[in-house]
Amino acid sequence: MPALVVRSLRPAARRLTTSLSASTPASVSATRSASTTTMRAPAQPVASKSATTKAAPRPYVRAAKPATYSARSKTAAAAAASPAPPKAQAADPEAATAPSSTAAEDLPPLPDAPPATYNPDAPPVDWSSSFHGLSTTAFSPETARILMAPIEPDDIEMKPDGIIYLPEIKYRRILNLAFGPGGWGLAPRGELAVGDKIVSREYALVVGGRFVGQARGECGYFGGDDGVTTAGEGCKSNALMRCCKDLGIASELWDPRFIRRFKEKYCREVWVEHVATKKRRQIWVRNDCPPVYPYTLVKK
Numbered sequence: 333m334p335a336l337v338v339r340s341l342r343p344a345a346r347r348l349t350t351s352l353s354a355s356t357p358a359s360v361s362a363t364r365s366a367s368t369t370t371m372r373a374p375a376q377p378v379a380s381k382s383a384t385t386k387a388a389p390r391p392y393v394r395a396a397k398p399a400t401y402s403a404r405s406k407t408a409a410a411a412a413a414s415p416a417p418p419k420a421q422a423a424d425p426e427a428a429t430a431p432s433s434t435a436a437e438d439l440p441p442l443p444d445a446p447p448a449t450y451n452p453d454a455p456p457v458d459w460s461s462s463f464h465g466l467s468t469t470a471f472s473p474e475t476a477r478i479l480m481a482p483i484e485p486d487d488i489e490m491k492p493d494g495i496i497y498l499p500e501i502k503y504r505r506i507l508n509l510a511f512g513p514g515g516w517g518l519a520p521r522g523e524l525a526v527g528d529k530i531v532s533r534e535y536a537l538v539v540g541g542r543f544v545g546q547a548r549g550e551c552g553y554f555g556g557d558d559g560v561t562t563a564g565e566g567c568k569s570n571a572l573m574r575c576c577k578d579l580g581i582a583s584e585l586w587d588p589r590f591i592r593r594f595k596e597k598y599c600r601e602v603w604v605e606h607v608a609t610k611k612r613r614q615i616w617v618r619n620d621c622p623p624v625y626p627y628t629l630v631k632k
Contacts, residue, residue: 457541459519465542471510478510480580488585490599492615492627496591498582500569506581511539518572521546524564529553531563537575547574603630 457464471479483498490496507516521534532550536543549571553563577583584590600619604627605612612630615623623629 459536459538459543460521463543466544468542475510476580478506480583483582483584485594485598488594488598490595490616490618492617494595494599494616496585496594496599498573498585500573503573503576503581507576515540518568518575524560524567526553526560531560531567533564533567533571535568535571535575537572537578545575545578547571547577549574604628605630 470476487498487502488496489499516537516539519536519538521536524531524533529552530550531553532548534546534548536546538544549567549569551563551566551570553559577586595616598619599616601614601616602623603612604615604623607626607628615627617623
């Protein structure tokens with residue numbers, strides 16, 4: 333029974349399918365073809381991102397630099413860029429317009445400044461370190477002529493090694509003649525330095541309450557307490573001779589031309605013999621002075 337029903341229904345189903353195919357509307361076919369065409373249509377060209385976002389490149393032009401450039405111009409530009417701080421308002425209008433004082437009158441006087449006039453009540457000067465009155469004024473012409481007068485050849489002495497010198501006592505006589513006894517003095521500038529074979533000390537020459545010059549004197553030392561005392565006095569005399577160079581006293585003794593002329597005219601070399609060792613050597617002496625102890629002139 334079922335098999336007969338299936339067979340009878342097959343022709344009817346075949347006819348129904350044919351009729352449905354013939355009755356399909358044209359709009360449905362058109363829609364299908366249009367969609368197919370749209371899907372298969374070639375894609376339109378899309379503009380590149382760089383072309384739409386970037387403009388055409390412009391030629392590079394180098395910016396011109398200013399004619400001069402320095403740290404000062406840079407600082408000035410920074411100062412011009414920053415706003416100036418507001419000025420404080422002065423409480424007193426006259427004080428705001430008054431010129432600023434250098435406050436020089438408020439400063440203390442310079443140390444060791446020479447007074448306009450001599451004041452006996454003024455505090456004493458520490459000459460161990462002071463330069464009070466240095467180069468404040470020149471000495472009078474009369475004093476200058478005494479200090480710089482040419483020295484007499486008879487006053488010059490000579491050492492055996494050929495060094496000429498003026499005895500220390502003659503420097504003192506010149507100072508006494510120029511300034512008077514008590515008008516000058518030597519002030520020590522430190523302690524006496526005692527070495528193995530020499531002592532030295534620095535002194536300042538003071539004239540009329542004014543610093544004139546300073547020098548370090550020296551003298552040979554052979555040991556013992558008594559030797560230190562004698563060497564210290566010789567050290568002071570040597571410092572005086574050196575300080576007097578600043579006053580022009582016996583300045584010829586440091587002139588090489590004068591030394592050569594003096595030795596040629598007034599001195600000579602001789603052979604002598606040492607009294608104790610009997611050793612012979614050549615020494616310098618003045619023409620008018622024979623050799624002194626411990627040397628004796630060698631007879632030819």
